[in-house]
Amino acid sequence: MSELTLRPGRAFSMVERNLLIYRHTWPVLLAEIFEPMMYLLAFGVGIGVLVGNVPGLADTTVSFPRFVAPALLATAAMNGAMNETTFNMYAKLATEKTYQAILTTPMSSRAVALGEVTWALLRGTIVSTTFLVAVSLIGLTGTWTALLVVPAALLIGATFASLGLVVVTLLRSWQDTQLIQLVMLPMFLFSTTFFPLSVYPKPVQWLVEALPLYHSIELVRACFLGTGWRHALIAIAYLVVLGLAALLVAVRRLDRTLRT
Amino acid sequence: MTTAPLIEARDLTKTYVTSEPYTAVKGIDFEVRPGEAFGVLGANGAGKSSTMRMIACVSPVTSGTLRILGMDAARDGERIRARLGVVPQDDTLDTELTVRENLLIYGRYFGIPWKALRERCDQLLAFSRLEDKGSQAVSTLSGGMRRRLTIARALINQPEILLLDEPTTGLDPQARHLLWERLFQLKEDGVTLLLTTHYMDEAEQLCDRLVVMDAGKIVAEGSPADLIERHSTREVLELRFAAHERQLMIDKCAGVTERVEVLPDRLVLYTGDGESTLAAVHALGVRPAGAFVRRSTLEDVFLTLTGRSLVE
Structure with a gap:
């Protein structure tokens, strides 16, 4: 059957599947956009009134909401991607056996993995673009480089989606998903989301600097504020290397999990 | 018959590498010819499902050779799978999609264009007597309907070989007979059927030829009448x-x-x-x-x- 030749674009059928599902369940995406907006209003604007400008930054004129907004966007990009490849994929892997059915077709584990990562990116783009538009409307962006936030969020999404793929192959039960939260929440709170790195003692700074979310936040913040480009380049390198390594490991592990 | 076999297994072996390695299939040989309905009869744990999963190219062969449609299962898995239909033992329908969407998306995994899929979907829904269920959630279907949908899904790529792992386990007699009737229809249309079962009536009804498996080995082979004459x-x-x-x-x-x-x-x-x-x-x-x-x-x-x- 000539129509069944092996096209590399086969991974896109995973995206088509998810699009069909989201035709019915699109309000889920709204929740993902509202969450960072809530944090921004509560912490950024609310606490920002008490804080004023952020001490300890090179540029002392940065207001607290402008400091927090890019961090929340990076976090939203991370969460969206991780949720897709951990929780949602684990359901399909363990309970629903969706992938077992998919792998009886010419689809490979690699196509499944790439398809799910692509889908996570697509969602991430929608969420980060909407968030960017929202914060621009309330006047928090001041420079054209803020537009670079969208490709930055894409890179963050790709890295965390790939990390999530590795994690999902390690999960033994639903209880294990709690462990993901145990890592994600402290990372969210301490990766310079709400205060600059300089507030920590040196050893803690090193620890924070090792976290992927820290680099994600620095990248988005550089685009958002238009400063700190040297750091942004380091962050890009960090995220690309980590993401590719994770993807390689994930595809191998996924293949071993699915083809016994 | 002199035609080349569609499936040919030689010394086919499957060992699962876990903390306690377990050999489920212990060096079996068999051939499946074009157009026949071939059965694998055996009790639970005889190695039927492991054999089927290797033929479906979802489970790697441990040792021995397995050739399907003239290709090597170890090397050409993707190309072989493109020409197979698989009805697994477990229900693996996509519960997040409707009945019709299940067929459409499954077809997309084969790379079939949307336009062709929509037509084929209508035909398959009619074939599986689910015409008026298209927009329903999979969870609303009865066991028999879900099985028929799984078979319809397996036919989306117009496969040359249909693999069925215990197709009627858990179904009531009426649902079984309807399913058998559909399988007969497929056989008439020239589809080669390979099925496992632990129901002897199913094997007698459907199979031209069968092998009896026990503890990972084939202990007998022949037509149902043959086997009865020889062994009883x-x-x-x-x-x-x-x-x-x-x-x-x-x-x-x-x-x-x-x-x-x-x-x-x-x-x-x-x-x-x-x-x-x-x-x-x-x-x-x-x-x-x-x-x-x-x-x-x-x-x-x-x-x-x-x-x-x-x-x-």
Whole structure:
């Protein structure tokens, strides 16, 4: 059957599947956009009134909401991607056996993995673009480089989606998903989301600097504020290397999990 | 038949590498020819599903060779899968999609264009008698309907070989007959069927040829009639006894026929002529609580070959 030749674009059928599902369940995406907006209003604007400008930054004129907004966007990009490849994929892997059915077709584990990562990116783009538009409307962006936030969020999404793929192959039960939260929440709170790195003692700074979310936040913040480009380049390198390594490991592990 | 086999297994072996390595399939040989319905009969744990998963190219072959449609299962998995239809034992329908969407998206995994898919979807929904269920959630379907949808899904790529792993397990008699009727239809259309089952009536109804598997090995091969002729007698006399005199009666029956099987609930005597054996038993002073003469079935073949009954 000539129509069944092996096209590399086969991974896109995973995206088509998810699009069909989201035709019915699109309000889920709204929740993902509202969450960072809530944090921004509560912490950024609310606490920002008490804080004023952020001490300890090179540029002392940065207001607290402008400091927090890019961090929340990076976090939203991370969460969206991780949720897709951990929780949602684990359901399909363990309970629903969706992938077992998919792998009886010419689809490979690699196509499944790439398809799910692509889908996570697509969602991430929608969420980060909407968030960017929202914060621009309330006047928090001041420079054209803020537009670079969208490709930055894409890179963050790709890295965390790939990390999530590795994690999902390690999960033994639903209880294990709690462990993901145990890592994600402290990372969210301490990766310079709400205060600059300089507030920590040196050893803690090193620890924070090792976290992927820290680099994600620095990248988005550089685009958002238009400063700190040297750091942004380091962050890009960090995220690309980590993401590719994770993807390689994930595809191998996924293949071993699915083809016994 | 001289046509080249569609599936050819030589010394096919499957070992699962876990903390306790387990060999589920122990070096089996068989061939499946174009257009036939080929059955793999065996009790649970005989290695049927492992064999099917290797043929479906979802489970790697441990050793031996497996050629499907002239290709090597180890190397050409993707190309082989493009021409197979798979009906797995577990229900693997996509519960997040509707009935119709299940068929559409599955077709997309094969790379079939949307336009062609929509037409094929209508045909398959009609074929599986689910025309008016298209927009419903999969969870609203009955067990029989879900099975028919799974078969329809497996047919989306117009496969040359359809693999069915215990297609009617868990279905009520009416749903089974409807499913068998659909499978007959497919066979008429020239689709090669390969199915596993632990129901002897299913094997007798559907299969041109079958192998009997036990503990990872093939213990017999042939058409249902062949197997019955080779491994059993023409007729069978089944006797049941009251509990208190059961052992006494069983002892009395010893030697009445060449082969006698003692099962937990009954005594089975293999004979060319059931009625005359029953007369002989009566002449010995045996008073059965129930006596029943029937023709031999695959169940008897299985009992002869493995010493166990199929469904335990």
